[in-house]
Amino acid sequence: MAIIRFYGNLKQYGDKYKINADTAAEALNCLYLQIKGLKECIKKGYFRVRINKKDISEKTIQFGLQSQLSHDSVIHIVPVAAGAKNGGVLSVIAGAVMVVVGYFSGQYWLAGMGIGMMIGGVAMMMTKTPKMKENSDEGKKSTSFSSLGNTAAQGAPVPLPYGEIMVGSRVESEGVETMDVE
Template identity: 55%
Template sequence: MATIRFYGDLKQYGTKFKLNADTAAEALNGLYLQIKGLRQNIMNGYFRVRINGHDMTEDSLKFGMHTKLTEDAVIHLVPQVAGAKSGIFSVIVGAVLVVVGAMTSWVGGGVLMAAGIGLMVNGMTMMLTKLPTTNSTDESTSKNTSFSSLDNTIAQGAPVPLCYGTMKIGSKVLSQGLETI
């Protein structure tokens, strides 16, 4: 019995699956057949694979995927961290400030060194962090429901129904407020 655990973006398909499979490749193929879009998502991503507590490298992955699994084996698929590579300017300016601060003998040298170290850490963080992407091209999907309230809401400019007689209809909130204290 093999347990496959998904992390990160793959959690949309589920977090834990138990399959009766002999190899990791057989277990993943079983999931590919049952879950629509999983194969494409894994092929488009960059994942860290861990089988029975052993991290797989690119060289050992082909061999590791076809090795017979032990009893109660666990396979982890974790998204690999990738950076944006845009903070090099902060690192360079930070290094210059550290050098200038170390070379000066006045009191402000410590301040320059602290600012330089801060800029270097900021630049390294920017290089290691991937910027999130947003799909802002489709305006119809950006409906604001005031922090996901349960009230029915209506967009600006939509017609307001005018009913005569006794009707059973849903509500359309015309005005809604939020007050924080």
């Protein structure tokens, strides 16, 4: 028995399916035959696939879908959010339009802003996207709403409020120590 869970735009085809199948590929083919438009939607998109809490990469998708499923396997299919990757180009084009409009209308401040946008767009196109750490402990354990000891991790920013504040706090150090003195 396999459980297939859809997320994002795939939820229009249903949320959760229980299918008696030996492999993930067999389970998906079963759904392709029963749900009109599902296969085309999956072909058009870019998805993250997890089988039994294990990510399946693009390199291992063929083997991952063909591997034998255990008794209560769970297959998650999640759309991957992706950026446009052309923000720099759009910035350069918008900046060029601002320069032309500013020059011909006599509003040179607009032309100056356009030049700034063009320089920023070129910088965006030349800068590599930074790699993020995959196995980060940050964000996994949150004590913001779960306990009285709302503590901040070492190195976390500490807010500096001015005036009267009516919000939660970040306790930098918390502890009670008792001693017997003779």
